[in-house]
Amino acid sequence: MTPAPQSPDDPAAVRSPVRMGAYVVAVVFLLVGILGFVPGFTTNLDELSFAGHESNALLFDVFAVSVLHNVIHLLFGVVGLMMARGARKARIYLIAGGAIYLALFIYGLIIDYDSEANVVPLNDAANWLHLGLGVGMILLGLLPGWGVRGRRGAER
Template sequence: MSTRYFSLVLGIVFLLVGIAGFIPGLMHMPEQAADVEVTENFGRLFGLFPVNALHNIVHIIFGIWGIAAYRSYAGARGYSRAVAVIYAVLAVMGFIPGLNTTFGLIPLYGNDIWLHAVIAIAAAYFGFAVKDTEVSRSNTATTTTHRI
C-alpha cells in the first residue's frame, strides 16, 4: 500500500468511526461518565472504546484531513507523520491521570491506549519508513520532435 492510499483509508476509517460515535445503537451508555466533564454523547463505541461528542468530532476532523491529504504524496506523507506523532502522544497521555481525559474533555483511556499506539505505529511506517516514488505525468509522457 502506498502512503497516499494509507492516508485515504485511514481518513475514511476515521470519518466512519467519528460518525459511528453519534449513532446510539453503536454506543454502550454507562450509568455515569467517569472522569469526563464533557458528557454529551459519552459512552463506549462498540462497547469497547470510550468516546464523547468532542472525541467523535476529532475523529471526523482527522478523517477529512486524511481524505484531503490523499490528493498528493507530500500531503499524505505529512498527514501520516502528523498522525504518528499526535497519536503516539495520545497513547502516552492515556496512561497519565488527568491527561487521560484531556483535562476532562476527551477520554483517552482503556482500549483507546492500545488503539492509538497501533495507529501511531502504522502512520509512522507510512510517514517515515516507506519511500514511495511518485512519478509525475509529465515525466512519463513521451514527446517526439520532428525536424523539417
C-alpha cells in the same frame, strides 16, 4: 504511441501506496467519527457528554468516546482526505497524525482516567488503540510515494 502520463494529483490516477494509506486511514476516521453518534455501535449513547471522563458512552462497547472525541475523528478524516491528494501531503498527514496519536497514548499513560485532565476521554482500550494508530500511521507514512517528481524535482 504511448498515452500521456497522468498527474500524480489527478483523482483518476492510480494512487501511490502512501496516498492510498492516507485515504484508507481518513475513511476509517470518518466512519469511526460517525459511528460514535449511532445507537447500536455506541452503547450508553444517552450518557454521551461533550467532553471529559464523565462520558460513559462506549464505541463498540469498548472505546470511551465523547462528542469532542467523535468530532476530532471526523476532522482527522476530512483532513486526511484532503492530504491524500498528493504523496508528500499524505506522508505529512500520516507521520504528523501518528505522532499526535503517540503523544495521546503517552498522555493516557500519565493521567488518571477519572481526573479532569481526561478531556478526550480515554480508557485502557482507547489508549492502546492510540498506540496502534500512532505506530501504524507512521509506518504507513514511510510507504513509497513512487518517486513521482514535480517540475522542481520534489516528490508530490
